[in-house]
Amino acid sequence: MSATTDHDPAGSSPAPGRAAPTGLPGRLSAWLFWEAPLARVAWLRLAVYAFVVLDVLWLHSTGRHHGAADPLWYQPLVVGEVLGVPAATVLLAEVTRWGSVLLALAAMTGRAPRLLGWATALCWIWFQYIAFSYGKVDHDRADFLVALLILPTVGLAHLRDGRRSEAAGFALRAVQLMAIATYFLAAVAKVRFGGWEWVSSATIARAVVRRGTWVSEWMLDYPALLQAFQWGLFTAELASPVVFVLALRWQRRVVGAWYLFHLATYAAITIAFWPHLVMMLAFLPLERAAQLARRRWRRLRGQEPDAAVPEPLVAPGRDG
Amino acid sequence: MATTSGRVDERVDGAARPSTTSRGVLRLGALGRAWRTAVVVVLAVGFGAGSLVGDDHWWPLSPWRMFSTSSSPSGAVRVFVLEVTTPTEPAWREVPINLGVVGLNRAELEGRWPLVQEQPEVLATLADAHARLQPEQERWDGVRLVRRSTPLVGGSPDREATSDQPLAVWTARDGAQVLGS
Structure with a gap:
């Protein structure tokens, strides 16, 4: 199967022996519950749990210091008020942090995916709660909860799994939907909090003043350039859901463009929405990339292709 | 549930009716589809409401408001x-x-x-x-x-x-x- 095979943008083609979905509900259902390679979920879960380890140890580790802050600075979130979550302590922060690490490492083995997956989710979410319940919420992390909570529902999946599954298709679609929703809802927030004049404001100029790098600081002398960037970003965010009706080839190009946007953002103001970058992997044929890498590695070492690995690994489908 | 041998069981996700398989495809039963659809609806309503009327205290349903405020060029x-x-x-x-x-x-x-x-x-x-x-x-x-x-x-x-x-x-x-x- 070619990596650029287009899918049916309105839904999906019927499974062998199944009638084609008719009507909007049927097409929507077929789109939501598409037959995805289980191996793709296994690779995505591997990335998600590896990210959890990196995140709590390095990328977003400082939230644990709230355990050292006086409890008077604690501002419980709604979910904390409802559940009666107490202010952080050093012990609680470290338990949720190291619990996240150990459980995510265990989950990376692929064993007991529901138990270990949801336990990892609980620890990571609690650790985020500790980070965010002192007056500042990082707005890029809510979507990752969906990945942590939904991916375990697929059950067992192996990195070389040759099967497809509707549960896997749903999980991947849910992660994709959530990832793209963050762009669209970010545009909604700009209209709500900044008004339509946001596009002509000095928001990015201020961000560059506060967190700029040599890559971006020269742009402060060209405010029109920064405003043009705001127009482009806002338009892209509003139009982001269109990605779901694009042909697969173009869908992946758009995802690539979003990755480039995030790279440019990091270079300009040293902000990266790390969990979101992992979520966007749900659009990519991860299992095929891994297979390709394995084959190239064997070729580099002068070995024959692995005869044990069937090619194609997954039976032709409509997902590219 | 799948096994490491590649065998495919007949039931997925406690489906109300046994899931069917064809060419290694694991299908969901009506119950499995129903609750998953409900999850999507709940998430859509929750995140939509959070974006339209919520604030940071609604996290994880809070609005995605990074860099969302307008800054005056002369402030x-x-x-x-x-x-x-x-x-x-x-x-x-x-x-x-x-x-x-x-x-x-x-x-x-x-x-x-x-x-x-x-x-x-x-x-x-x-x-x-x-x-x-x-x-x-x-x-x-x-x-x-x-x-x-x-x-x-x-x-x-x-x-x-x-x-x-x-x-x-x-x-x-x-x-x-x-x-x-």
Whole structure:
């Protein structure tokens, strides 16, 4: 199967022996519950749990210091008020942090995916709660909860799994939907909090003043350039859901463009929405990339292709 | 449930009817599809409501408001700065405001300015947190909160015109007081 095979943008083609979905509900259902390679979920879960380890140890580790802050600075979130979550302590922060690490490492083995997956989710979410319940919420992390909570529902999946599954298709679609929703809802927030004049404001100029790098600081002398960037970003965010009706080839190009946007953002103001970058992997044929890498590695070492690995690994489908 | 041998069981997700398989495809039953669809609806309603009427306290359903406010091209960029003294360094010196130093980051401290205005003695807890986080360093005996303003002219910062305004101070010797607003 070619990596650029287009899918049916309105839904999906019927499974062998199944009638084609008719009507909007049927097409929507077929789109939501598409037959995805289980191996793709296994690779995505591997990335998600590896990210959890990196995140709590390095990328977003400082939230644990709230355990050292006086409890008077604690501002419980709604979910904390409802559940009666107490202010952080050093012990609680470290338990949720190291619990996240150990459980995510265990989950990376692929064993007991529901138990270990949801336990990892609980620890990571609690650790985020500790980070965010002192007056500042990082707005890029809510979507990752969906990945942590939904991916375990697929059950067992192996990195070389040759099967497809509707549960896997749903999980991947849910992660994709959530990832793209963050762009669209970010545009909604700009209209709500900044008004339509946001596009002509000095928001990015201020961000560059506060967190700029040599890559971006020269742009402060060209405010029109920064405003043009705001127009482009806002338009892209509003139009982001269109990605779901694009042909697969173009869908992946758009995802690539979003990755480039995030790279440019990091270079300009040293902000990266790390969990979101992992979520966007749900659009990519991860299992095929891994297979390709394995084959190239064997070729580099002068070995024959692995005869044990069937090619194609997954039976032709409509997902590219 | 699938097994490592590649065998495919007949039932997935406790489906009301057995899931069917064809060419290695695991299908969902009606129940499995129903609750998953319900999850999507709940998430859509939750995140939609959070974006339209919620605030940060709704996290994880809070609005995605990073960089969402409009900034006037001719306003000023204001940031909080923390200054401290120690018994051996009695002159005010700036220290970073971050979680590793005071257990809070700058935005959190900026967001709690009303609390500091009401109870400036809370600045003493920053010295306590610093002592817990960096016990090898000398304990602070003075903490001062300062607002630093850099004016924007046509969207560009005029760094020459940057100014500092002390907002509140606490010292172990004289206690706490609010200096500005």
